[in-house]
Amino acid sequence: MKTFLQFAVMLAAxxxxxxIGVIVGNYGAWYFSWIVGTIMIVLFAAAGGVLLDTQEYERSAAHR
Known part of the structure; x- marks a missing residue:
């Protein structure tokens, strides 16, 4: 039953x-690149924040 439910969910997706591809037509590639670009910007910003926090932690640990 679980496999059938997973299949039904994937089929619906x-x-x-x-x-959605039929509705957006020729603009589909533009929307796809916009979504991927936005996700990449968010991931790079999060990685930068993690690096900044790590550097600050290492700097404060070195002064102790």
Whole structure:
């Protein structure tokens, strides 16, 4: 039963993706690149924040 439920969810996701692709038409590639670009910007910002926190932690640990 669990496998069938997973299959049904994935089938619904594929159908939704096809419907959205048909609706957006030629603009689909632009929307895809916009979404991927936004995700990459957020990930780079998060990585920069982690690096900054690590550097500050190492600097404060060295002064102790």
């Amino acid at each position: 594929v159908v939704a993706a096809i419907v």
